[in-house]
Amino acid sequence: MKLKALFIAATLVLGGILLSGLDAVHPFGVPGDVAMDEYFLDHAVEERSSENVVTSIVFDYRAFDTLGESAVLFTAICSVVMLFRKGRK
Amino acid sequence: MRKPLSLVARTVCDLFAWFLIIFGVYVIIHGDVTPGGGFQGGAIVGSFMALLLVAHGGDRVLEWVKTSVYWIMLFVGLMMFIGFGLRGIPEGTFFYNFLAVPHDVAKTMAHGLIPFSGTIGVMDIAVGIEVAGGLTVIILSMFRGIVLHDFADSRKETGHDG
Numbered sequence: 001m002k003l004k005a006l007f008i009a010a011t012l013v014l015g016g017i018l019l020s021g022l023d024a025v026h027p028f029g030v031p032g033d034v035a036m037d038e039y040f041l042d043h044a045v046e047e048r049s050s051e052n053v054v055t056s057i058v059f060d061y062r063a064f065d066t067l068g069e070s071a072v073l074f075t076a077i078c079s080v081v082m083l084f085r086k087g088r089k
Numbered sequence: 090m091r092k093p094l095s096l097v098a099r100t101v102c103d104l105f106a107w108f109l110i111i112f113g114v115y116v117i118i119h120g121d122v123t124p125g126g127g128f129q130g131g132a133i134v135g136s137f138m139a140l141l142l143v144a145h146g147g148d149r150v151l152e153w154v155k156t157s158v159y160w161i162m163l164f165v166g167l168m169m170f171i172g173f174g175l176r177g178i179p180e181g182t183f184f185y186n187f188l189a190v191p192h193d194v195a196k197t198m199a200h201g202l203i204p205f206s207g208t209i210g211v212m213d214i215a216v217g218i219e220v221a222g223g224l225t226v227i228i229l230s231m232f233r234g235i236v237l238h239d240f241a242d243s244r245k246e247t248g249h250d251g
Binding site: 045046047048049050051052054055056058059060063064066067069070073074076077080081083084085 | 120121122123124126127128163167170171174183184186189190191192194195206207208209212213216219220223226227230231233234
């Protein structure tokens with residue numbers, strides 16, 4: 001029972017710390033630093049001539065992220081195939 | 090799980106599965122002008138195999154399909170993506186868009202095969218091939234796993250070697 005009270009106290013303290021952190025959270029709907037956004041919106045079409053700015057970010061400006069996503073997908077496929085592999089009889 | 094659906098459902102699934110492929114390829118190759126792209130179009134193409142498996146109950150499809158084709162699609166897509174990224178190194182950086190043309194030149198061109206938006210279209214196609222093959226591999230191997238568990242004693246945990 002003493003341990004349970006300790007857990008409840010720890011939960012309350014941790015929750016209080018996390019909730020008090022909400023003060024420092026960025027306000028919703030208000031952009032912070034818009035330099036990158038404005039650069040992409042202004043220059044993506046002229047530089048890369050792709051009419052879809054999202055695609056030009058995903059496959060050109062931040063293609064390294066997409067490479068990581070592909071690696072994650074490949075790892076997931078290998079894991080699934082290993083998990084569902086027919087075992088040795 | 091292994092029993093096929095009725096004749097009507099099978100016929101409709103057979104008919105519409107090919108339109109699903111056409112729509113997925115459309116989403117992939119128009120990734121640089123319309124919403125969507127390689128991942129989304131690849132997922133649409135991958136759902137082709139799920140539709141066939143559900144409609145036919147798996148037995149016919151599993152003996153008809155070759156999983157190695159989809160592994161090859163996965164590897165070819167990933168290698169195309171990495172290869173076009175490496176090809177940009179002599180021009181500048183990794184993933185440099187060496188095929189891009191300026192926008193005023195591109196506006197006068199018809200929406201041709203590749204050099205409209207440079208490597209973005211190529212990357213779209215590569216990721217589309219990779220995701221289509223990979224999701225089909227996942228669907229097929231998961232279905233094989235389910236079929237395997239139908240025969241085994243499912244109340245007892247045996248492991249793969251047991």
